[in-house]
Amino acid sequence: MNSEIERPESSSFDDLGSSNDLCTRPNDIASPHYQTTCTLQSLNRLGDLCRIPAEVMKDSQMPEPTESPENHRPGFFCVYEIYFKGCGLTSPLPEALVPYLSALEIALPQLTPNLLRTIMGIITVAEEARYVIGVPELIELLSVRSSSKKVGYFSAYPNANRNLISHLPNKDENWHHSWF
Numbered sequence: 647m648n649s650e651i652e653r654p655e656s657s658s659f660d661d662l663g664s665s666n667d668l669c670t671r672p673n674d675i676a677s678p679h680y681q682t683t684c685t686l687q688s689l690n691r692l693g694d695l696c697r698i699p700a701e702v703m704k705d706s707q708m709p710e711p712t713e714s715p716e717n718h719r720p721g722f723f724c725v726y727e728i729y730f731k732g733c734g735l736t737s738p739l740p741e742a743l744v745p746y747l748s749a750l751e752i753a754l755p756q757l758t759p760n761l762l763r764t765i766m767g768i769i770t771v772a773e774e775a776r777y778v779i780g781v782p783e784l785i786e787l788l789s790v791r792s793s794s795k796k797v798g799y800f801s802a803y804p805n806a807n808r809n810l811i812s813h814l815p816n817k818d819e820n821w822h823h824s825w826f
Contacts, residue, residue, distance in 0.1 A: 682824060682825050683823045684708065684709075684727060684825060688824070689703075689706060693706075695730075696731070696736075696737075698730070706826055707719070715825055716755070716798075723753070723755065724754075724755040724825050725825065726755065726759075726821055726822060727824040728821040728824070729754075733762040734766040740766070742769055742779050742781070742784065746784045746785075749781045752800055755825070756798060757799070758793055758796065758801050758818075759821050760801065760802065761790065761800055764804075765788070768784065787805060788802045788805065790802050790803075796822075
């Protein structure tokens, strides 16, 4: 094995039973990260399925074996496929999302799927009601905390009497394996 690629020692990753057990950059903050299972074919299918504009897709790149969601090429950022397939993320990114994450000092790839689903759901409900939502409103609606299940990631909890989004999945299996 390459010295930069190691088997994870974290029991939380071992418990997932992944067939892809090669890791990249085992010393990242939210380490270890599995090498991506994303392929050029799956990336092209994702672009078609989610109607991601061709000009965005042409700039998308497959990560190198030593890259991780935390450590990537300058000028790029990581997203997980589930963000588009199962969380409603669109391109371009929703106007309220980037300033909200900036206010929280959280990067996009640090979101658990349910946190992104919650944010996207609130943004969608607001748009349907023709309400302009911004950082103050999102902060009033949600408490964002470090995930108890995955170090370096964040989860959302509705503030008292502010639960607009319900019936989210209890668990997403291996969502962190497919990223670009």
